Amino acid sequence: MAITFGYARVSTSTQNLDAQRDALIAAGVDARHLRVETASGRRDDRPVLAALLTEVDAGDTVVVAKLDRLGRSVSHLVHVVDELERRDVALRSLSEQIDTSTSAGRFMVHMLAALAQMEADLIRERTLDGLAAARSRGRVGGRPTVMSPDRIAAAQMSLAGGQSMAAVARALGVSVSTVRRHMANLQRGPMDGKAVGQ
Structure with missing residues (x-):
């Protein structure tokens, strides 16, 4: 029953x-x-x-x-x-x-489903628009970098002097991948390396 x-x-x-x-x-x-x-x-x-x-x-x-x-x-x-x-x-x-x-009640539920999808699409669209606007201003998401221009120059000189990437990373208090990424950006040029985070 x-x-x-x-x-x-x-x-x-x-x-x-x-x-x-x-x-x-x-x-x-x-x-x-x-x-x-x-x-x-x-x-x-x-x-x-x-x-x-x-x-x-x-x-x-x-x-x-x-x-x-x-x-x-x-x-x-x-x-x-x-x-x-x-x-x-x-x-x-x-x-x-x-x-x-009832058919009217089922219609209302389908309207709710459409609103939920539209809400999700709008959130996604606003997020993508915000990211694009930030990129156009030279900003990207993620943590701000700890690699200042002085630290990048010091890392470059140390590596040129024969120190290992691991030793340079330890001295600067950053990861090896951070040093490697910044050195790769220097080789690519200033336009490619503008917005790199740690």
Whole structure:
């Protein structure tokens, strides 16, 4: 027999669950099938929610007072909804009036998925634009280099005097790969060696 489960969540133990409980029970959730959790919505590893997702069977329904009780990020919310849909479990959100057992509710979920993808694409695009702008100004990501022009000149003179790269690196307090990289950049020329980090 199909079961209607309720899921209620608060972020801290000082918050009150009564309003969510009352709304879920009024919506037809039997108190025996009400699952309550105290955890931040930003966490993906919520044990009560994880247990609920394994407990539900095809034909069951999960009811929440608001969609943000399942997760604060659109991408995590879409992941949970996808998991429920894959297992043929309906989701009802009382506040947003979404019911994935209806075609309109499924449409809303697909809209959420599209928004999650758009959000990810926009973040990626902004990151790439920021990196390109930084490169055009001669900056790159990573830690700032410890190899000042004076240290590079000292390393160059020491190597020319016959010291090993390991000895030079030890004397300067940097890695051998840092010395090697800066010496290679000197050989390539100033244009290629502008933005090198340690």
